[in-house]
Amino acid sequence: MAGIYIHIPFCLQACHYCDFHFSTNLTNTSQLVAELCRELVLRKSYLPHNTPIESLYFGGGTPSILPTEEIRKIYQTVRENYDCQLKEVTLEANPDDLEEEKLEAYLKLGINRLSIGIQSFNDEVLRFYNRSHHAVQSFAALEKARSAGFKTLTMDLIYGYPHADHSIWQQDLAKTLELAPDHISAYCLTIEPNTALGIWQKKGKFDAASEDFQAEQFEILQQTLAPVGYIQYEISNFAKNNAFSLHNSNYWKGVPYLGIGPAAHSFDGQNRGHNVANNARYIKMLQNKQLPFQESKLSREDRINEYLLTSLRTIWGTKTGFLKEHYDWDILTEKKKILNDFQAQGLIHLDGETITLTDRGKLLADYLASALFI
């Protein structure tokens, strides 16, 4: 099984924290979609021969700003060129784009999961982030999606907005629970250097929240969602009623995926690669029948470390038997002292052949994984 990710590199406006690849110039959307379809055809052989596709993910950028007809063209190209055994088809949407007609068209196409970029229910915070929507539109979007017939909805939230106390985050979580989506992704506000927030921070116009403040909000998140049935199946992802994201879970389990579109990443099960992160160059290369893709070979060490970094963040944990079987590496012997120390500090559980993080350990996930690197 494998997945396909389609990157739609367009947004209405630039969010102040965002360092994904996107453009606010919407003049060449049709041309870019035509080239996305061409890339889908040209890269048919990227995935191991005839691998069935079980998940399709329209991400971005903002897929929901494209006319539905463009989404249909891409979807149809996937169907015509790949062995589709689709169980999950996700589309990322912003609350201000979700009109009834569009939602019905998505459902008819076969999109069965909507990922809605809510980020906060506080209008002051949304303005600070330069989001294109208001809080009231988030409530309306959820209601419209449900009435249209969407059963699986996921909401993206951001915590760590600098404020005197945790009241804004607590209110955001309370409103999220009122809406009761089956799936929530919550990310900490990270200040990237080339974003508006990064530039303001460098000029001294803005102070990010401290690490302690962010850690407290992460704990509030865990403590709010666990009692009402959400399972934290990955550091930033929570689901109830078994609504785990198949597409993302497969990423973390090392299942191959094909990434299509500018800046999209791919993994063929052995090596990774990425596409050129520039819309005009992407279009030009494909028009010249050149693939916009560059492969990066992974060494044995890279693969082990990647596996540690991703598996440790999940509820399924790091399987010591997997490392032995695939890489002939015995982490229990090689990292015995570190594992014992982490266990004694209450940061990990070591249960037979599985290493998982405790709630305290989840605060330090990347540090713990890197301490276990080969």
Ligand code: SF4
């Ligand atoms: S809508 Fe999403 S991709 Fe677009 S700028 Fe905002 S955060 Fe980035």
